Amino acid sequence: MCSHGGGRSPLVPSSTQQKMPDSSVWVLAPALTLALVLALVLALPSTGEQHLEEAERIMSTTPVIDGHNDLPWQLLWKFNNQLRLPAANLTLLNDTHTNIPKLRQGHVGGQMVVEEMNRLGMMVDLAHVSVDTMKVVLNISKAPVIFSHSSAYSLCQHRRNVPDDVLQLVASTGSLVMVNFYNAYVTCSDKATLSDVADHMDHVKKVAGAQAVGFGGDYDGVPGVPAGLEDVSKYPALVAELLARNWTEREVKGALAENLLRVFSRVEEVKRSLQGTAAHETPIAFEELQGPCRTRYGYPNGAGTARRPPAALALPLALALLLSVLS
Numbered sequence: 001m002c003s004h005g006g007g008r009s010p011l012v013p014s015s016t017q018q019k020m021p022d023s024s025v026w027v028l029a030p031a032l033t034l035a036l037v038l039a040l041v042l043a044l045p046s047t048g049e050q051h052l053e054e055a056e057r058i059m060s061t062t063p064v065i066d067g068h069n070d071l072p073w074q075l076l077w078k079f080n081n082q083l084r085l086p087a088a089n090l091t092l093l094n095d096t097h098t099n100i101p102k103l104r105q106g107h108v109g110g111q112m113v114v115e116e117m118n119r120l121g122m123m124v125d126l127a128h129v130s131v132d133t134m135k136v137v138l139n140i141s142k143a144p145v146i147f148s149h150s151s152a153y154s155l156c157q158h159r160r161n162v163p164d165d166v167l168q169l170v171a172s173t174g175s176l177v178m179v180n181f182y183n184a185y186v187t188c189s190d191k192a193t194l195s196d197v198a199d200h201m202d203h204v205k206k207v208a209g210a211q212a213v214g215f216g217g218d219y220d221g222v223p224g225v226p227a228g229l230e231d232v233s234k235y236p237a238l239v240a241e242l243l244a245r246n247w248t249e250r251e252v253k254g255a256l257a258e259n260l261l262r263v264f265s266r267v268e269e270v271k272r273s274l275q276g277t278a279a280h281e282t283p284i285a286f287e288e289l290q291g292p293c294r295t296r297y298g299y300p301n302g303a304g305t306a307r308r309p310p311a312a313l314a315l316p317l318a319l320a321l322l323l324s325v326l327s
């Protein structure tokens, strides 16, 4: 009915054409109202902010337990582990992904925990093994296993990531994939965003179920982390993104910590059920770690192995335990 642009509305007599501004006001009124409503909506917290608040609320009771953080390696590298040096103050440290204020801001309940479990040989970590080894171990392990910092192979064909057929074994064994944030594993390039990481979490959820998803940031162990996930203070932003993607509170809590705790208690149960079984205590020579079971994926020139003997040792320790766990 109303002519917005022509200025020749049949409802407006030509003698009042110079009053068009007045009639335009009426014509525009609904649009103005709409604009005002929009402005009011924008002044309210956006859905993004609401999700962030929701994330903070959830994480205040279920802080994240991340599968892999390399701060210990940074401390070794920077300070030769001399933690009494004034510069090694974990509150003031400012060129690492991890320090105490950032951990607090990120609602981090545990990192490195998993490595300690590995050291104690309590949980099998398949993050650094070949696909064949993943399959064999998932097939024979009595207890669920974890990938402490690996992402989805179908989204980025990096051999540190977990292929879909292995994700199905992860699902059938109640195991866990703690998604790595390293740009090179997320997008197979040197740039990535928080949303790309959420895509990996969505994918693991789609193929293996929400109970198979965890966080395995790899902070302080990698040179490039995604925009939006710059350091350990940013976990709540990723949780907000999962909420925005309609993850339920239960699924989010699972990914934050409860899935890992479930695997851990299952591992303990299996351990208890095998109390009478004799231990395999033959050590594995360090040189043997270069065998075909261990990947060099992601570590050109084998630099990763030379750089991180403790992580390299975690696997044989875990495998040694696994062997003792087999009937």
Ligand SMILES: *[C@@H]1O[C@H](CO)[C@@H](O)[C@H](O)[C@H]1NC(C)=O
Pocket: 086, 089, 090, 091, 092
């Ligand atoms: C580390 O720095 C904080 C903040 O300046 C200070 O309160 C704390 O005493 C320092 N810790 C050590 C062990 O020096």
Ligand SMILES: *[C@@H]1O[C@H](CO)[C@@H](O)[C@H](O)[C@H]1NC(C)=O
Pocket: 087, 092, 093, 094, 095
């Ligand atoms: C970072 O920490 C070092 C050592 O504590 C300090 O000398 C430096 O001024 C700090 N830099 C910033 C930007 O806070």
Ligand SMILES: *[C@@H]1O[C@H](CO)[C@@H](O)[C@H](O)[C@H]1NC(C)=O
Pocket: 138, 139, 140
């Ligand atoms: C392990 O592999 C064998 C041989 O392929 C298969 O028969 C068996 O069902 C597998 N077990 C599990 C737990 O997947």
Ligand SMILES: *[C@@H]1O[C@H](CO)[C@@H](O)[C@H](O)[C@H]1NC(C)=O
Pocket: 244, 245, 246
């Ligand atoms: C989340 O759920 C809402 C309401 O059911 C729906 O409109 C929206 O498209 C969903 N978002 C995603 C990313 O699935």
